[in-house]
Amino acid sequence: MTSLNKLRSLTLRYCMLVEFVPPLGRLESLEVLVIYKWLSVKKVGVEFLGIHGTIETQTSSSPLILFPNLKTLEFDLLPMWEEWEGMTRWSEEEDSQKTIKIMPCLSSLRMNSCPLLRTLPNFLRNTPLKELVIDEVYSLTLAQGCRKGRGEWPNISHIPNIKLGFEFVQKDGVYQTDDDETPSAVSTSSSGIKKFLKNYLRLGLALPGQA
Numbered sequence: 001m002t003s004l005n006k007l008r009s010l011t012l013r014y015c016m017l018v019e020f021v022p023p024l025g026r027l028e029s030l031e032v033l034v035i036y037k038w039l040s041v042k043k044v045g046v047e048f049l050g051i052h053g054t055i056e057t058q059t060s061s062s063p064l065i066l067f068p069n070l071k072t073l074e075f076d077l078l079p080m081w082e083e084w085e086g087m088t089r090w091s092e093e094e095d096s097q098k099t100i101k102i103m104p105c106l107s108s109l110r111m112n113s114c115p116l117l118r119t120l121p122n123f124l125r126n127t128p129l130k131e132l133v134i135d136e137v138y139s140l141t142l143a144q145g146c147r148k149g150r151g152e153w154p155n156i157s158h159i160p161n162i163k164l165g166f167e168f169v170q171k172d173g174v175y176q177t178d179d180d181e182t183p184s185a186v187s188t189s190s191s192g193i194k195k196f197l198k199n200y201l202r203l204g205l206a207l208p209g210q211a
Contacts, residue, residue, distance in 0.1 A: 005029060013037055025050030025066035025102075033070060037077040045085045049102060067103045074110040081114050086121035103127045113138040119145065125155040132156055136165030148175055 009032040010024070016039045024033065025048065049066045075081070087102070106127040111117070112135040120142070136143040143164045145152040156162060162170040169176055 008032070010034070011036065016040065020045070021048045023047050023050045028068055030067065031069050031105075032072045033067075034072075034074045034076070035078070036074075038081075039078075040080060041078055042080050043083045043085065044081070046087065063099060063101050065101045065104060067106070068101075069105050070103050071105050072108045072110075073103070073106060074108075074112070075114060076110075076112040078114050078117070080116060082116045082118070084117065084119065084121050087123050101126075107131065109133070111135065111139050111142065114142065115139060117142045120152050120155055122155055125158060129156075129159045131161045131163075132159045133163045134165075136167070 005028050007027055008029050010027075010030060011034040013034075013036045015037070018038060019040045019042065021035065021038070021041060021044050024030065051064070051066065087100075102123045104127070106129055108131040109124070109129055110133045114135075115138055117139065118141050132146070134143045134146060142152070144150070146156060146162065146164060147153065147169060148157070157170075160170065160173040161168065167176075
């Protein structure tokens with residue numbers, strides 16, 4: 001990765017058969033990362049950050065900074081992606097010790113067409129995100145968990161602008177939607193996933209394992 005340390009923008013496309021996202025967290029100058037149309041990825045592990053293990057294994061006296069300058073991160077069209085792994089036993093106490101920093105400059109996170117992904121990594125709550133955008137139809141399960149009082153809210157409530165589909169759930173730090181409001185576009189998780197797969201197959205693409 002040494003020869004890539006000056007890289008500022010990176011788009012990885014059409015990796016149809018690749019099952020693991022490469023370890024990119026040590027790219028010191030990287031500001032924009034787009035991962036598009038990875039059809040076989042099921043899990044994005046901590047290896048993506050450029051480490052192996054958990055916070056407890058990082059014992060250096062100086063903080064370990066991963067994706068130190070990343071500002072924009074986008075995942076688009078990962079139909080088999082089920083898990084984005086966080087850091088084991090991450091806590092406010094560990095964060096205050098500055099043992100490790102993950103994406104300390106991250107400003108924008110966009111998630112499109114990831115129908116099987118259910119949760120976001122816990123380290124996002126320690127990032128300075130200003131914008132979270134999730135495609136609510138084709139990333140339905142994840143979007144439903146990103147409303148106030150639901151599973152992902154503790155990790156994202158600090159983000160001033162949260163947009164699910166065409167709707168701002170939080171704008172300029174102000175929550176926009178009552179807890180009992182549910183847009184018609186997200187009536188059931190199964191219908192959203194079925195719609196995604198229907199449109200996906202309409203493009204003439206075979207899902208992994210069907211080629």
